[in-house]
Amino acid sequence: AQSVTQPDIHITVSEGASLELRCNYSYGATPYLFWYVQSPGQGLQLLLKYFSGDTLVQGIKGFEAEFKRSQSSFNLRKPSVHWSDAAEYFCAVGARYAGNMLTFGGGTRLMVKP
Amino acid sequence: DTAVSQTPKYLVTQMGNDKSIKCEQNLGHDTMYWYKQDSKKFLKIMFSYNNKELIINETVPNRFSPKSPDKAHLNLHINSLELGDSAVYFCASRRIQGSNEQFFGPGTRLTVL
Numbered sequence: 001a002q003s004v005t006q007p008d009i010h011i012t013v014s015e016g017a018s019l020e021l022r023c024n025y026s027y028g029a030t031p032y033l034f035w036y037v038q039s040p041g042q043g044l045q046l047l048l049k050y051f052s053g054d055t056l057v058q059g060i061k062g063f064e065a066e067f068k069r070s071q072s073s074f075n076l077r078k079p080s081v082h083w084s085d086a087a088e089y090f091c092a093v094g095a096r097y098a099g100n101m102l103t104f105g106g107g108t109r110l111m112v113k114p
Numbered sequence: 115d116t117a118v119s120q121t122p123k124y125l126v127t128q129m130g131n132d133k134s135i136k137c138e139q140n141l142g143h144d145t146m147y148w149y150k151q152d153s154k155k156f157l158k159i160m161f162s163y164n165n166k167e168l169i170i171n172e173t174v175p176n177r178f179s180p181k182s183p184d185k186a187h188l189n190l191h192i193n194s195l196e197l198g199d200s201a202v203y204f205c206a207s208r209r210i211q212g213s214n215e216q217f218f219g220p221g222t223r224l225t226v227l
Contacts, residue, residue: 034216043218051214094214101169106156
């Protein structure tokens with residue numbers, strides 16, 4: 001069975017500082033990997049996704065993530081955080097078959113200090 | 115031009131009642147999903163459905179049932195509501211061919227009193 005672990009429940013960074021959110025997955029083959037962001041009271045918005053090819057993927061809002069097969073990781077990064085980035089971030093893995101139900105990590109709440 | 119919409123946004127009801135949440139997508143997608151987000155923000159898949167196949171997460175009680183009147187709609191019916199059903203329910207959709215991205219609705223916050 002697939003699973004996702006986000007080791008950090010809360011992270012606080014200063015505005016303008018760099019950010020890295022960790023994500024580790026367990027899946028028997030090459031997975032589909034996603035990062036979603038959820039602002040308070042809102043739905044989930046896709047930041048970026050990895051299906052195949054280049055292991056460094058670029059997303060919206062200046063985010064990027066790197067797929068490292070050897071470490072079963074898909075960490076999310078941003079070089080300079082803005083106050084509007086404060087939100088809950090979810091990493092997810094999707095199976096490569098028709099159903100493709102996503103399995104989510106527990107989420108990381110990002111707080112940004114002025 | 116909302117891609118995935120859900121109604122209602124908020125639903126407050128008594129234990130034992132039966133309720134439905136509606137979901138519609140105008141993206142022409144083949145597959146739709148229901149997810150449950152509990153009070154600790156943990157997101158869990160409940161159902162995956164296209165016109166050929168329903169996949170049920172085995173942990174979902176049979177009081178929950180998805181119903182799809184057509185390809186653009188997947189409604190969630192809940193019978194005999196319990197306190198533990200209080201959560202935010204998200205609908206999502208995906209096209210089988212091409213991008214594997216799921217598009218999520220805004221969520222329905224269900225509160226059972």
